[in-house]
Amino acid sequence: SSASSSTLTHGQEASTHGDADGVVDVNPPRGTRDFPPEDMRLRTWLFDQFREVSRLMAFEEVDFPVLESEALFIRKAGEEITQQLYNFEDKGGRRVVLRPEITPSLARLVIKQGKSVSLPLKWFTIGQCWRYERMTRGRRREHYQWNMDIFGVPKVRAEAELLQAIVLLFQRLGITFSDVGIRVSSRKVLQAVLNMYSIPEHLFTEVCVIVDKLGKLTREEIEKELMSTGLSSEAVQGIIEVLSLKSLSKLEEVLGSDVEAVADLKKLFSFAEQYGYADWICFDASVVRGLAYYTGIVFEAFDREGKLRAICGGGRYDRLLSTFGSEDIPACGFGFGDAVIVELLKEKAVLPDMSRQIDDIVFPLDEVLEGPASSIASSLRKKGRAVDLVEDKRLKWVFKHAERINASRLILVGNSEWERGMVRVKILSTREEFEVKADELE
Ligand SMILES: OCc1cccc(Br)n1
Numbered sequence: 001s002s003a004s005s006s007t008l009t010h011g012q013e014a015s016t017h018g019d020a021d022g023v024v025d026v027n028p029p030r031g032t033r034d035f036p037p038e039d040m041r042l043r044t045w046l047f048d049q050f051r052e053v054s055r056l057m058a059f060e061e062v063d064f065p066v067l068e069s070e071a072l073f074i075r076k077a078g079e080e081i082t083q084q085l086y087n088f089e090d091k092g093g094r095r096v097v098l099r100p101e102i103t104p105s106l107a108r109l110v111i112k113q114g115k116s117v118s119l120p121l122k123w124f125t126i127g128q129c130w131r132y133e134r135m136t137r138g139r140r141r142e143h144y145q146w147n148m149d150i151f152g153v154p155k156v157r158a159e160a161e162l163l164q165a166i167v168l169l170f171q172r173l174g175i176t177f178s179d180v181g182i183r184v185s186s187r188k189v190l191q192a193v194l195n196m197y198s199i200p201e202h203l204f205t206e207v208c209v210i211v212d213k214l215g216k217l218t219r220e221e222i223e224k225e226l227m228s229t230g231l232s233s234e235a236v237q238g239i240i241e242v243l244s245l246k247s248l249s250k251l252e253e254v255l256g257s258d259v260e261a262v263a264d265l266k267k268l269f270s271f272a273e274q275y276g277y278a279d280w281i282c283f284d285a286s287v288v289r290g291l292a293y294y295t296g297i298v299f300e301a302f303d304r305e306g307k308l309r310a311i312c313g314g315g316r317y318d319r320l321l322s323t324f325g326s327e328d329i330p331a332c333g334f335g336f337g338d339a340v341i342v343e344l345l346k347e348k349a350v351l352p353d354m355s356r357q358i359d360d361i362v363f364p365l366d367e368v369l370e371g372p373a374s375s376i377a378s379s380l381r382k383k384g385r386a387v388d389l390v391e392d393k394r395l396k397w398v399f400k401h402a403e404r405i406n407a408s409r410l411i412l413v414g415n416s417e418w419e420r421g422m423v424r425v426k427i428l429s430t431r432e433e434f435e436v437k438a439d440e441l442e
Pocket residue numbers: 100101129130131140141142143337
């Protein structure tokens with residue numbers, strides 16, 4: 001091409017291998033995505049469902065910077081999420097991160113708002129989250145997460161509300177409980193087991209992060225990691241045995257009915273009957289979730305065919321605020337990513353039609369009519385019509401374009417009609433065609 005090496009002419013094959021000869025790599029950074037129009041329409045539709053469910057649940061929208069202080073995420077429990085921080089030092093020497101999750105930002109804002117907010121708080125947000133994962137696994141480094149969190153409700157009513165939000169979302173997307181289930185348990189189950197073996201409190205979080213790998217690591221690997229924390233083999237076997245339970249009544253037999261874990265879970269499952277989503281949830285003691293700060297009920301949604309990673313997950317975190325030096329406020333919430341759910345919708349062939357839809361195309365048949373075409377387009381837009389004003393095209397192209405963008409009407413501005421103050425309107429679905437007074441068009 002005659003263009004200089006630093007610019008691309010239309011259609012010239014752009015290099016995808018950096019700037020060897022001064023040509024910009026047009027791909028987004030590793031592990032990140034662009035959203036061209038069709039993908040953006042799907043994302044906007046999905047986020048609209050998130051927002052509508054949040055509205056139905058009477059949650060308020062909040063937002064935060066994607067950039068946060070690194071201090072918010074420094075936790076010593078060996079979680080994957082804190083070992084993959086997208087962290088750096090800014091030009092002011094501050095240690096910052098692209099946030100890997102949203103819950104700490106929510107907690108920070110609740111603390112900052114202090115007495116100016118009355119509890120309970122029901123907040124939601126949709127935001128991009130980041131992780132710096134060695135590309136060896138070729139996984140994404142960013143995704144968007146819908147978060148719903150309730151602050152100031154200590155009872156399992158809060159978890160019951162969050163589970164309804166998740167079920168409402170799935171139902172809005174055309175997913176049924178034969179496609180997806182939600183595994184529910186409580187970290188208090190593990191707490192009770194550790195107490196049975198007199199295991200010191202400080203090991204609780206570390207053991208949670210290890211047993212969260214159940215299903216990802218072999219049983220032997222889990223046992224080895226648990227032993228490495230100093231647990232006796234008897235305690236390790238006891239933990240793995242209880243965490244393999246899938247029946248609440250069996251759990252009650254093992255732990256007794258007076259432990260909080262059993263009482264909380266029984267209450268939650270009875271709520272599920274009342275809300276009408278009992279078919280969606282099941283008790284599974286192996287669910288602990290991988291975040292250090294959970295303290296009670298935890299849950300995760302999974303595809304029953306077992307082809308995908310967890311679709312969403314969450315739980316109670318009653319002691320997160322005190323880790324930021326504040327007074328604790330009981331809290332629970334979940335995160336729902338934008339990627340796995342789309343894989344599921346494709347699997348189940350329930351992706352909605354994402355084609356464009358425009359109300360009108362306005363087209364001047366002669367360049368001397370570009371002025372009148374502008375005023376027609378402008379007046380239709382002021383009446384709320386989505387108008388694509390087209391010019392410098394052959395009529396054949398305009399008809400094809402109208403089909404491509406699913407226009408409802410084609411408004412042709414021609415000399416003979418315009419001399420009489422008229423325009424020609426073509427209804428594209430019925431092919432009917434008629435003249436209308438330009439100033440009566442709506
Ligand atoms: O859910 C874990 C996670 C956090 C940040 C970015 C991505 Br992709 N995934």
